[in-house]
Amino acid sequence: MVRVVIVFCTIFVSLSTTVALRAENILFFAAASTADALNAAINAYPSKKVRIRVSYASSGALARQIENGAPVALFLSASPLWTKRLTAKNLLAKDRSSPFLGNRLVLAIPQTGKLKIKIEKGFSLASMLGSERLAIADPAHAPAGIYARESLKSLGVWKDISRKTARATDVRSALALIQRAEVPAGIVYRSDVVAVKNVKIIGTFPKNTHPPIIYPLSIVKQFETPAVRKFFDYLRTPVSVEIFQKFGFEVK
Secondary structure, three states, rough: OOOOEEEEEOOOOOHHHHHOOOOEEEEEEEHHHHHHHHHHHHHHOOOOOOOOEEEEEEEHHHHHHHHHHOOOOHHHOOOHHHHHHHOOOEEEEEEEEEEEEHHHOOEEEOOOOOOOOOOOOOOOOOHHOOOOOEEEEEOOOOOOHHHHHHHOOOOOOHHHHHEEEEOOOOOOHHHHHHHHHOOEEEEHHHHHOOOOOOOOEEOOOOHHOOOOOOOEEEEHHHOHHHHHHHHHHHHOOOOHHHHHHHHHHHHH
């Protein structure tokens, strides 16, 4: 079984380039929302000669670390915007960056919550929140927050709701606020709710209110090796695809 070392961080910790270049050591940067599914897929990888180290954070924070020279071999972003930015800087391997996963944006509440509301143009979420706040990922950096802001703008309610948001560093941090019932509701990905038991979905945001939620999977050109390519290909095998679907993702 592949040994997985998980590192949750938003600031790059210096790692030896020599370690990253060794075929049996692969450093993987991935969007926080993919943690449960990706961990399961890694654990199912049959190779016993590969050690995969994973750092989960917001896609924007991870992309900037790659720009700054982090010795990362693989990048799973929650938004094509960050992949395009790295491609423009010629940092990704040619023909090794493509759409991998899809997701849906949902309104979720604690399992014991009573909030009921229909997501539609001009819906009254802000007034229903009263003096409380809506959990979202930071719309300045985290894709889930960017999608949430765009959807709420499209529905004509962002101006009112923006003043009542509890902004978390990434979508999993927003989910944690809902889990602990520190907020009455939050906007997260469908896959996030699938991964936990004490949160429930009360509405799904229409696809036409925000850009498509696509997770590109890429190899970082400087650290491309046969072992990295083999693992990249494994993530598209039926075994891996079934795992991601189980955790609520669409597989492209």
